[in-house]
């Protein structure tokens with residue numbers, strides 16, 4: 355299976371190490387192992403046996419994961435090594451050459467390039483900035499004129515920050531139900547607000563993937579999961595036996611400790627995200643060369659800038675001159691944009707934006 359370069363990941367690999375002002379990270383300020391183990395009030399860690407553990411994920415962990423959803427039982431959950439692997443497993447299990455897949459752009463490259471590499475026909479529906487990063491209704495409807503095997507979305511979305519609410523998901527399931535089209539919804543940026551409904555709670559062929567990397571600040575645990583019907587989970591578990599067996603008792607136990615404290619972790623993230631959004635809101639009042647559709651949910655947004663400079667050049671100049679680090683819109687096929695994260699110390703973000711303003715003034719003079 356041939357794959358194109360994953361542009362965002364490559365950009366991070368090549369340049370993130372040089373960041374002084376990391377303005378783009380999608381993961382809320384990570385926790386240390388010390389901070390996490392200090393939450394282990396039930397002394398789970400010292401009793402952990404390092405065998406393969408429960409193959410489809412520790413039962414106690416799955417009970418904690420289930421608290422993030424409204425329906426189902428632990429039989430509807432399987433753990434994976436991160437959300438990325440969860441997505442890959444879903445696509446590899448259910449897609450075949452010749453299938454049609456519908457996904458949204460600008461979006462996460464995995465959703466177009468894995469199906470394409472599997473020989474699928476990929477229909478991309480545009481998220482329109484002038485429409486608050488929502489798709490055009492007619493364009494969306496047209497994508498379903500012939501049978502679709504799978505719709506893939508990210509909710510809330512990277513890089514646009516777009517949150518698809520229940521009304522939109524109901525509309526989408528309306529298109530999908532007649533052909534039993536799967537909806538793979540990567541919900542890694544979902545929190546726990548009552549309106550943040552999961553597709554797996556709404557639709558029998560809805561497959562929700564998620565993990566601890568973003569809203570739970572624990573990317574290093576590499577813990578992800580899938581929630582779907584028991585039949586779908588069974589088919590995915592057949593594949594896991596051939597690929598990675600289990601996520602292992604160490605990651606399962608640490609993840610269980612984290613999710614026993616899920617309300618604290620979500621609240622910690624909420625505070626950081628809203629402080630950063632406040633910094634951007636104030637900055638945008640004065641910055642005439644930039645604009646932003648402020649995301650309702652999640653940790654990322656897609657900042658538009660004015661000026662005749664490719665986003666890659668702008669991002670590299672900011673990094674070289676000041677250590678200010680953004681992912682350029684070119685990594686998402688979208689010029690005049692920078693992907694931003696609301697994930698870091700607001701004072702650092704304020705400083706980084708000061709350098710961005712200087713640069714935008716220079717470019718637009």
Ligand SMILES: Cc1ncc(COP(=O)(O)O)c(C=O)c1O
Nearest residue numbers: 436437438462508512542565567
């Ligand atoms: C949409 C999306 N899905 C998945 C991931 C990776 O998730 P994980 O670290 O849990 O594999 C990312 C990371 O940037 C992402 O943006």
